[in-house]
Structures are given as C-alpha cells and as structure tokens.
Ligand SMILES: [Fe+2]
C-alpha cells in the first residue's frame with residue numbers, strides 16, 4: 676500500500692481497527708501534493724470531548740486507587756492515538772520531505788499504533804475499555820503551527836515527545852510505588868520507544884536546519900513562540916534520557932535551564 680493511501684485511511688477511519696491498520700508492505704512511490712487534515716474522523720465512541728478542569732489527571736499520591744491509575748493510562752492511550760494521527764498528518768502534509776524522513780515517520784506511526792494497543796490491553800486488564808472515558812484533540816490544535824517538517828519535528832518530537840521522557844518514568848515509578856508493576860512495565864516500554872522518537876526528531880533537526888544555527892537555536896527558531904519551552908519537560912528532568920536520545924550537552928543544558 677502507498678503511504679499516502681495509508682495515511683488517508685487512518686485519518687478517515689471510523690473504526691479503531693482502521694486507525695490501527697498496519698500494512699505489511701508500504702511504498703512511497705507517489706506521495707502526491709500536500710494535503711492538510713484539519714480534524715480526523717474518529718470512531719463514534721472515541722470522538723473528541725472538550726476538556727475542562729474536571730478532566731485534570733489525579734495527583735501522584737492518589738495512584739493507589741485503581742480508577743485513578745485507569746484515568747492516567749486512558750489519557751496516555753489518547754495521546755498515543757493522537758500521535759498516530761499526527762504522523763499520518765505529517766505524511767500527507769509534507770509529501771516532498773526526504774524519503775528517509777517519511778520512512779521514519781511511517782515507522783514511528785506503526786510504533787504509536789502499537790502503543791495504543793498495549794495501553795488498550797492494560798486498560799482491559801484493569802476493567803476499562805477505550806470508550807469508557809473521553810478523548811481530547813489536544814495535538815490537533817497545534818497542526819496550524821506545523822507548516823514545515825522542521826516545525827513539525829520541533830513541536831511533536833522535540834517538545835511533546837521530549838516531555839514524555841520525563842513523564843513516562845515519573846508515572847511508571849508512581850504506579851510501581853502503588854503496587855501496579857504491570858502498568859509500571861508498560862511505562863518503561865513507552866519510555867524506551869520515546870527515546871528513539873526524540874532521537875529521530877533530533878537527527879532530522881540537525882539534517883534539515885541551517886548550518887548557521889546551533890541545534891538549540893534552530894529548535895527555538897522553528898518552534899512557534901506560542902509554545903512555551905517548559906512544554907518539553909515534565910516535573911522531574913531526565914538528563915540521561917536526553918543523552919540516550921543523542922542530544923548535545925548544550926541542547927540538554929539549555930532545555931534544562933530554560
Ligand atoms: Fe507513543
């Protein structure tokens with residue numbers, strides 16, 4: 676299947692099965708012209724709900740209660756489904772990006788689909804289905820700021836996914852502390868994959884940026900100013916995770932101190 680058709684099918688999907696469509700053989704012979712989805716189709720039971728204060732995630736000290744851990748895991752499953760859609764969005768929006776970049780996005784998309792599945796499986800073990808709780812469209816609000824592959828990378832990989840290098844282990848250790856080792860193991864898998872996703876973004880930032888800009892200056896240059904730098908961090912800064920992702924010492928230091 677052509678990548679373009681695959682991305683269209685994912686964003687136009689009205690079943691979870693179609694959202695998680697994973698063709699064995701993908702080709703990219705005809706990426707076509709740029710197409711920017713404003714909002715995707717969704718299965719009716721996974722449609723978007725406007726979130727308010729009442730949807731705030733439970734505090735870490737409340738993770739003892741299973742329903743609070745479920746609320747967290749479901750929210751993260753929602754982020755994974757959004758990440759699936761963001762990769763599909765980029766594949767359609769940036770048809771003339773380098774082939775290797777597009778191939779990397781397609782591989783990341785498949786990993787995000789797998790993440791949806793493993794959250795779904797864990798939620799089922801805890802007695803919750805994906806349709807039991809609401810989903811938000813958080814990442815879709817940012818697509819208007821993703822005009823180029825570089826602005827996509829800076830928002831998606833080097834901000835939202837970068838923050839997950841802090842959040843995933845933080846939630847994982849909290850779940851473990853509250854006796855939920857299976858959910859903690861799941862967070863560990865997500866953390867490991869997120870390191871490679873951030874690494875992918877950083878690699879392409881360096882490949883596509885102007886040689887006159889440092890990695891961090893290029894990040895700042897291509898990141899829309901409406902997005903605060905603090906969105907690239909969680910509550911506990913994981914320097915080692917960023918080192919594992921291959922970020923330069925200067926980049927890590929500037930993010931840490933910003
Ligand atoms: Fe993911």
Ligand SMILES: [Fe+2]
Nearest residue numbers: 758836869872
């Ligand atoms: Fe990711």
